[in-house]
Amino acid sequence: MTSRITCVVPAPVEVHPSTDSFRITEATRVRITDDTATVGHYLAETLGLTTGSTGEITLSRQSTAPADGYQLTVTNTAITLRANTETGLFMAVQTLRQLVSDEGIVDGGEILDYPRFAHRGAMLDVSRHFFTVDEVKRFIDQIVQYKINVLHLHLTDDQGWRLEITNWPKLTTIGGATQVGGGPGGFYTQQEFRELVAYATSRHITLIPEIDIPGHVNAALVAYPELTCDGVAPPLFTTTGTATGFSSLCTDKEITYQFIDDVLREVAALTPGPYLHIGTDEAHATPEEGYAKFIRRALDMVQRYGKQAIGWHEILRADPPTGTIPQFWSKADDDPRVAEAAARGHKILLSPANKVYLDMKYTPDSPIGYKWAGYLDVRDVYDWDPGTYLQGVPEEAVIGIEAPLWAEHLKHRGHIDFMAFPRLPAVAELGWSPRETHDWQDFRRRLATHGPRWTAQGIEFYPSTQIPWA
Ligand code: TNX
Numbered sequence: 001m002t003s004r005i006t007c008v009v010p011a012p013v014e015v016h017p018s019t020d021s022f023r024i025t026e027a028t029r030v031r032i033t034d035d036t037a038t039v040g041h042y043l044a045e046t047l048g049l050t051t052g053s054t055g056e057i058t059l060s061r062q063s064t065a066p067a068d069g070y071q072l073t074v075t076n077t078a079i080t081l082r083a084n085t086e087t088g089l090f091m092a093v094q095t096l097r098q099l100v101s102d103e104g105i106v107d108g109g110e111i112l113d114y115p116r117f118a119h120r121g122a123m124l125d126v127s128r129h130f131f132t133v134d135e136v137k138r139f140i141d142q143i144v145q146y147k148i149n150v151l152h153l154h155l156t157d158d159q160g161w162r163l164e165i166t167n168w169p170k171l172t173t174i175g176g177a178t179q180v181g182g183g184p185g186g187f188y189t190q191q192e193f194r195e196l197v198a199y200a201t202s203r204h205i206t207l208i209p210e211i212d213i214p215g216h217v218n219a220a221l222v223a224y225p226e227l228t229c230d231g232v233a234p235p236l237f238t239t240t241g242t243a244t245g246f247s248s249l250c251t252d253k254e255i256t257y258q259f260i261d262d263v264l265r266e267v268a269a270l271t272p273g274p275y276l277h278i279g280t281d282e283a284h285a286t287p288e289e290g291y292a293k294f295i296r297r298a299l300d301m302v303q304r305y306g307k308q309a310i311g312w313h314e315i316l317r318a319d320p321p322t323g324t325i326p327q328f329w330s331k332a333d334d335d336p337r338v339a340e341a342a343a344r345g346h347k348i349l350l351s352p353a354n355k356v357y358l359d360m361k362y363t364p365d366s367p368i369g370y371k372w373a374g375y376l377d378v379r380d381v382y383d384w385d386p387g388t389y390l391q392g393v394p395e396e397a398v399i400g401i402e403a404p405l406w407a408e409h410l411k412h413r414g415h416i417d418f419m420a421f422p423r424l425p426a427v428a429e430l431g432w433s434p435r436e437t438h439d440w441q442d443f444r445r446r447l448a449t450h451g452p453r454w455t456a457q458g459i460e461f462y463p464s465t466q467i468p469w470a
Contacts (some may be wrong), residue, residue, distance in 0.1 A: 003107040004099050005074070007446040010147055010429035012095065012113035013069075018109025020076045022056075024100060029055030036061060039089040042202075043081075046097060057081075059089055069114025072096060074106050087149075088114075090204045090275060093143055098453075107436055117386065119349060119400025119432030121150030121208075122358075122424060124416070125407035127157035127219075128240070129179050130186040135413045137199050142420070142459060144203045146428035147283075151200055152208040152277060152402060158218035158237045158247055163209070167262040168224065175219035182238040193270055201272065208310065209267050212279025213260060214286045214294045218247040226255055237459045240408040245282035251290030261301050270303035275401035278300050281312035281329070292318040299324060310349065313338055322346050325399060329353055331373070332389060339392025347399040350386050356427050358419045359406040362462055368409040369419065378464045382426040382443055385435060403427040414460045421454055421461035422447055 005017045029052045032040040036059035044051045056078050063071050070083035070092035081092035095113065099106045122143050126138065131139075132160055140151060155163045161175035162166035164187060176187035186195065200207040217227075218237045225233035229250035237247075249256045268276055276297050283291055295311075295318035297469070302309040303323075309315075313326040316337040322345040328338050329351045342348055351357075353373035360376040361369035374380070381403075387395035403424055425447060429438075444467050451469045454461045463469055 003109070004101065004449070005111070007449040008095055008098050009425050009446050009450060011443070011446070012111045012435055013437070015109065016074075016111075017107065017109040020073050020074065022076060022079055022106040022108065023123070024049070024104035028057065030060045031055035033059070039086055039093060042090070043093045043096070046093065059092075059180075061085075061089070063088065065112055066114045067407070069112070070095070072111040072113070074099065074108045074110075075465060076108065079106060082361070087204045090144075091147055092276050094147055097145065098450075107423045115147070115432045116434055117398065117400035117431045119150055119402065120148050120428060121152055121349075121400065121402030122148050122420070122427075123152035123154060123210075123351075123402055123404040125154040125157070125405060125410075126162050127154055127160045127179075128158060128407040129181075129183075129410050130162060130176075131407075131413065132186065133188065133192050133196055135416075136196055136415065139416060139420075139438035140200055140203050140205055142417075142457070143424060143428075144205065147432050148424070148427045148428050149204060149207050150208060150400075150402065152404075154210045154212065154404075154406075156210070156219065156279075157216045158241075160185050160187075161219040161223065163193055163211075163213040163267065164189045165263050165266050166190065167266070168259065170223035171220055173223075175223040178238050180238060180240060181411070185351070190266075190369065192269060197270065197272060206273040206275070207271065208273060208275045208277050209271055210277035210279055210310075211260075211263055211267060212281070212408060214249040214251060214256075214275060214291065214297065215245050215247060215281065216243075216282035217249055220249070221247060224259070227253070227259055229253070240470060245284035248283060248285035251286060251294040254295075257297055257407055259319065260298055264298070264301045265305050268302070268307050271307070275306050275310050276305070276307040277310040277327075278315075279312060280315040280318075281364070283314070288317075294318075295320065301428040307372065316341050320350075325349050326350055327402065328390065329357075329404070333391050338390060342390075342393040342397035348390070348393050348397050349399050350389060350401045351404055352384075352389065354380075355384050355389075356381060356403040356423075357399065358403050358423055359404070362423075366462075368415060370406075370409070376423065377445075378422055378426055378447070378466050379440060381423045382430070382440060383436070384430070386430055387435060401427060403432045407439060417460040418462050421459050421465060422450070422467060425450065
């Protein structure tokens with residue numbers, strides 16, 4: 001059997017296997033020092049070990065790896081994790097977890113590793129179908145194993161508003177009452193949301209909350225009809241419909257701006273991370289001048305509340321300042337504004353639908369999913385290069401990549417598992433690993449060995465025929 005140290009996903013920058021191996025037993029201890037305690041305890045908990053002031057597994061905050069990178073050394077007698085940052089140590093733990101066999105054998109060798117892109121994200125839509133705090137925590141624990149460091153939560157859409165806003169309580173009591181299919185829906189109280197943020201932070205995940213405005217707001221309009229232009233409440237929307245972008249806040253009413261100011265202020269206060277995502281996609285029901293005016297005012301508020309704005313790339317229609325990050329979600333080169341924005345100095349977040357939309361079917365036989373962006377089997381997701389994908393958007397302009405998991409078709413957490421695995425690890429490798437390690441044949445060989453781990457973790461993954469599962 002090949003050494004697990006040659007099966008790490010995402011592929012490390014450098015791997016040097018040796019013939020050593022370390023055996024983890026009940027007596028194995030994790031050595032804890034002041035500056036490594038948090039990650040040390042997490043490591044011990046994850047591997048079921050105890051901690052102490054001495055131990056065979058040591059963590060150190062001295063490393064030659066770049067920030068957020070790490071070095072990992074496994075010999076017959078010791079395991080050493082080294083990094084300059086706590087995040088780097090956390091990443092080292094994720095690699096170490098992949099090296100441990102069921103019998104506690106850790107294959108020997110040395111690894112030097114660090115990320116290619118700063119932003120390696122997954123997006124979960126909790127609006128179309130609601131997922132509980134525990135379900136989101138479970139997703140976080142799944143994705144950190146692949147060094148994903150951003151979780152973007154799509155908190156509001158036509159079908160449901162999922163975050164309590166103190167000044168506008170009906171958003172959740174009315175706007176959060178249902179979901180696609182007409183089921184009971186749900187929402188996070190601010191306290192629950194804080195708990196989620198804290199959990200993400202403890203896993204070195206930056207949580208990005210998205211409030212999708214000025215379109216995709218039917219749930220808010222049901223709750224507060226004064227936000228529509230005619231003042232009439234629309235009915236709750238519990239299907240996926242055929243027309244997207246049918247709802248809009250009224251951009252001519254001042255109350256609209258009081259509303260978004262309250263929302264953005266409260267969401268900013270709940271969020272320690274640097275970003276607020278303001279949606280801005282498919283605002284087909286918003287008049288063009290109204291759209292630009294609205295976006296500029298919303299961007300001023302985001303800035304006033306100390307955050308950097310992200311928006312789906314349509315936001316470029318409003319000529320936002322260069323600090324705004326457009327999230328590209330279409331197909332290659334179908335919007336010249338993205339390359340123009342990169343030339344002006346915007347950082348670009350890449351989520352091309354025909355590559356990384358995890359709500360697409362794998363094949364025509366997939367039981368759930370859309371196909372509007374094509375069928376996406378593992379190889380389709382893996383075989384592209386974020387550094388050269390869009391003409392005029394060089395690697396330096398790319399902040400990273402993100403895989404959206406829209407939830408029109410996700411009825412329960414098993415559906416999250418099925419759509420995210422094994423595709424999300426492919427996205428993670430594109431975001432983390434250097435281009436030089438990119439190799440489909442090698443990736444499928446390594447990925448195959450992860451299936452039994454997912455099974456052990458209860459992840460109901462899709463056993464793609466492209467992967468020679470172990
Ligand atoms: C497009 S991508 C949308 C979402 C849908 C998704 C379904 C984007 C910014 N908008 O509202 O859920 O397609 O694939």
